[in-house]
Amino acid sequence: MTDEKELIHRAQSGDTAAFRALVERSRLHVFRLAYDMTGNRHDAEDLSQDVFVKAYRSLHAFRGDAKWSTWLYRITMNACLDHRGAASRKPMNTHEPLNDEILPSQAHAGEVTPDRAAESRILGRHIDAALGRLSNRERAVFTLRHYHDLPLKEIASALEITEGSVKSYLFRALAHLQEDLSFYRNDPGMEHAS
Amino acid sequence: MTHEECQDRFAELLYGGLEPDDAAVCREHLRGCDGCAKAFAALESTRSLMDRRVRDEPGEAYWASYWSRIESRIGSTAPKSEAASRRPTPIFRLPSAWLAGAAAILLVGFGIYLGRNILGTAPSPAEVALQPPTALHTSGEDSLAARTASYLERSKVLLQGIVNQDDLQGTFGSVERQRRISRQLIGEAHVLSAALKQPDQQQVRELIADLQIILLQLANIEVEPGTPAIELVKQGVDHKSILLKIRVEELRALSRRTSTQAAADTARTHL
Numbered sequence: 001m002t003d004e005k006e007l008i009h010r011a012q013s014g015d016t017a018a019f020r021a022l023v024e025r026s027r028l029h030v031f032r033l034a035y036d037m038t039g040n041r042h043d044a045e046d047l048s049q050d051v052f053v054k055a056y057r058s059l060h061a062f063r064g065d066a067k068w069s070t071w072l073y074r075i076t077m078n079a080c081l082d083h084r085g086a087a088s089r090k091p092m093n094t095h096e097p098l099n100d101e102i103l104p105s106q107a108h109a110g111e112v113t114p115d116r117a118a119e120s121r122i123l124g125r126h127i128d129a130a131l132g133r134l135s136n137r138e139r140a141v142f143t144l145r146h147y148h149d150l151p152l153k154e155i156a157s158a159l160e161i162t163e164g165s166v167k168s169y170l171f172r173a174l175a176h177l178q179e180d181l182s183f184y185r186n187d188p189g190m191e192h193a194s
Numbered sequence: 195m196t197h198e199e200c201q202d203r204f205a206e207l208l209y210g211g212l213e214p215d216d217a218a219v220c221r222e223h224l225r226g227c228d229g230c231a232k233a234f235a236a237l238e239s240t241r242s243l244m245d246r247r248v249r250d251e252p253g254e255a256y257w258a259s260y261w262s263r264i265e266s267r268i269g270s271t272a273p274k275s276e277a278a279s280r281r282p283t284p285i286f287r288l289p290s291a292w293l294a295g296a297a298a299i300l301l302v303g304f305g306i307y308l309g310r311n312i313l314g315t316a317p318s319p320a321e322v323a324l325q326p327p328t329a330l331h332t333s334g335e336d337s338l339a340a341r342t343a344s345y346l347e348r349s350k351v352l353l354q355g356i357v358n359q360d361d362l363q364g365t366f367g368s369v370e371r372q373r374r375i376s377r378q379l380i381g382e383a384h385v386l387s388a389a390l391k392q393p394d395q396q397q398v399r400e401l402i403a404d405l406q407i408i409l410l411q412l413a414n415i416e417v418e419p420g421t422p423a424i425e426l427v428k429q430g431v432d433h434k435s436i437l438l439k440i441r442v443e444e445l446r447a448l449s450r451r452t453s454t455q456a457a458a459d460t461a462r463t464h465l
Contacts, residue, residue: 016268020261023260023261023264024261027257027260031251031252035251041249041252045252045256049263049264120248123247124248127244127246127247146209146244167211170205171205174204174205174237174240174241175237177240178236181243184243
């Protein structure tokens with residue numbers, strides 16, 4: 001992407017308009033990754049801005065060895081891990097009722113008939129909670145592969161770990177998610193997996 | 195292909211990370227093995243389920259002011275420009291031999307200085323936490339302030355290492371080492387608490403008392419990291435906002451130092 005390289009070069013020379021163009025291209029990806037890592041929209045909003053401020057201050061360190069997006073993902077991951085370490089480490093608890101919402105077991109039992117939006121919201125909350133119970137690295141690897149479609153090699157580069165470790169974390173993440181979300185699945189492998 | 199070999203490849207097979215030949219062998223095994231096929235189907239089902247998650251994304255209003263918020267934060271700090279980093283290059287291209295020689299000598303000198311004074315002495319986080327209490331030759335309040343600052347810094351490094359520890363691979367080292375440092379810090383806490391008697395030192399006394407509780411928990415841990423006991427320590431750090439309090443205390447100390455320095459500068463100006 002020559003255009004991107006040109007923008008990076010100009011931004012490194014202090015051209016804020018070029019940096020703005022880079023921000024506008026990447027902001028949604030960065031926000032989504034921050035959201036996937038924190039499970040919280042407001043934290044993701046703050047973190048995504050922090051990421052671009054950090055990126056701006058470190059622009060001189062970007063040599064083009066990695067892709068711009070991979071470099072940004074790396075900064076985002078570090079910011080999210082710092083945030084997760086400094087802020088509450090309490091995982092979301094899906095064993096408690098979700099306020100005014102309906103428990104999936106009730107929905108499945110047919111005691112109430114939630115509309116699709118509510119069901120989807122509950123499922124989303126439980127998926128976020130299951131993601132929240134993964135270790136930092138499992139969550140990072142799964143998120144980058146599943147939601148951001150990054151190849152394993154680029155994930156390894158973004159997280160500065162080996163490709164073998166990426167595969168291992170991905171499998172472990174999937175196994176944990178499968179276990180955590182088993183009550184939502186209705187497939188022939190369920191009884192085998194549990 | 196064995197069951198284990200096939201299952202080891204499930205994640206890659208699911209996300210298209212396998213070489214075509216490997217994928218073909220794996221799929222062949224799945225066709226003939228009911229158990230592996232069911233396990234793989236379960237993983238596929240989980241992957242599909244994860245696609246049903248919807249993010250709560252901000253609206254247009256948020257994105258409309260996005261750049262201005264970033265710009266206001268970066269406005270005061272320009273990035274180190276490439277032009278600036280390339281500035282020395284023309285000097286080395288000058289034909290003048292003496293100038294090139296002088297530059298080389300300067301470079302070697304700078305390298306030696308860097309090696310002796312900066313790179314050689316940079317402590318690792320573990321070394322920071324293990325540093326003995328600061329023993330300044332100044333006495334009284336200055337020495338106490340320095341010891342307190344050193345104590346808080348080492349406690350902070352230790353706790354950050356624990357809080358950020360992940361997957362039994364914390365960057366800070368073994369639990370045994372953390373326990374040893376905790377015991378050392380607990381010992382120092384008694385001496386410091388006794389010395390911090392002034393009314394304006396009440397907050398730092400309370401912080402040290404909070405730290406003692408956390409450090410005692412840590413010093414008595416008998417288990418591996420990642421288990422509920424170490425999680426308890428992490429929750430204690432969170433619950434008491436220890437790291438935040440340390441940061442506040444550091445800022446307070448910095449403010450005191452700045453005020454003292456300003457007063458000293460003013461006094462010098464009047465002399």
